[in-house]
Amino acid sequence: MINHYFYHIFDSVTLARYIKLELNNMAKQKNVLPGFNLTLGYTLLYLSLIVLIPLSAAFIKTSELSFNEFWSVVTAPRVLASYKLTFGASLIAAIINAAFGLLTAWVLVRYTFPGKKIIDALVDLPFALPTAVAGIALTAVYAGNGWVGSLLEPHGIKVAFTPIGVIIALTFIGLPFVVRTVQPVLEDLEAETEEAAASLGANRLQTFTKVILPTLWPALLTGFALAFARAIGEYGSVIFIAGNVPFVSEITPLIIITKLEQYEYSSATAVAVVMLIISFLLLFAINGLQWWSARRNGSLY
């Protein structure tokens, strides 16, 4: 990293001393690296133009409605049914992902089996696969004539075009979150604590529930919250498999789209504002969880 031409003037010892002296001087001053105003200015400008001002448009548009109008739009029976489905299905999907995500992370970190590396890489598929593709693929598999659907249908289980289909799609798109938040914590877990628990007479199940699980808890909760937050706003993977029957399998993002297509901009925006507020609250909760998680894991060492 050191520029060669300086060697003409200084020998390396003098140079090192010079750098150290200068760095100490810098430490006393505030900060001397260039570009602060430029980069922060550009960051704030770009953030405002792309994100903040457009998002504020949603709130400004809603203020055109009186509170009573707003309230009757966001509590209309069909909209209420969509909240119930969106939040209920997201919650169930996030719970499924918490359980199986923990299991997947455990298996990937602790055990060896053929094809493990490929499976580890494929866990990220829901991040990489476009949601529309996921939607039609899941529909093809879980429809009555699909590979899995045709096995379930004779038992009276209909997946596609029912709320169960919504849960399947939301489980798919949330799948990587819990795995990827729990996996690194599990990797960093010291074997010594488990050995200590075993030597003190704990059996494997006790060690897991009393020693390992408490350490994983913040990461598990963070992954759960991320999967839940992602599921609430999801659109592409759901609309194909859901069938979109009003009051039964119609998610809230679809309500917004339907209102937009009927040029009901203010009522579409009113529902959007309700979702935005919930999403922002979740974002703050997740940030808090991550801070807790980092502190918890940091204090282990």
Add this chain to the structure above:
Amino acid sequence: MANTGISQYSSYHNKVSRNRATSEPAWIRWSLIITTLVFLSFFLFVPLLAVFTEALRKGLGTYIIALTDSDALSAIKLTLIAAAIAVPLNLVFGVSAAWAIAKFDFKGKSVLITLIDLPFAVSPVIAGLIYVLIFGLQGWFGSYLSDHDFKVIFAIPGIVLATVFVTFPFVARELIPLMQAQGKDEEEAGLVLGASGWQIFWHITLPNIKWGLLYGVILTNARAMGEFGAVSVVSGHIRGLTNTMPLHVEILYNEYNYAAAFAVASLLALLALVTLVLKSIVEWQVARNASINEHSN
């Protein structure tokens, strides 16, 4: 998506050999492995396989016709255009934001980081809606734009804007923790030796962050090419003009033209698989660099 960054992959140490006290009996081990594989099969492997089987169900001829159809080709072109604009814009923003946040201390930094994350928390449908409110016919600039005969909504600029919004945080999210971990000692040493700001960036910072940067670009590109909800709201679905690949898939599917829909979908699935391979290569590189650094210290 906040916690899936590259930083976690640099911790492949702690490979302690496990004895009987800290591992499970073989039958538990294998039943856990098999349960996991069954779960992943139902949710990942089978749907992925279905995309390619459905695409080729009517033979290779139909597959190729579906992909070389003029509407399909213009959808592919529009998808590439949107990604080609969105990725560089968010790349420059990500580097700039990471430089300001990681190398300097200022008030409100954590608020700024949270605000950068906002697009991840917003439903894609709402991401499209807000641009309709601004640039749509009844929007803030609606009458100005129609007077000057410039279309944003139901046209390419709207699609690009929506794509930029949904891929906004990816590069910044990768670089901020990476650059914070690296500190600023090397940059300051460069400064002492008389390097200019650009020289410091090109010769010191960039080589240090290149893998994280690449990782961010790969994720941004995958999302940019695959975005559906946000683009769907602003596109207007005009065949051959404002349809991206995912929107073209939807139109074909709703016309019950399943073979063609899955043919275009299979291209997007291939893109996803390439993304995963590139991602694994970058992660492997980073893990290798980390272990080299560990050995040399």
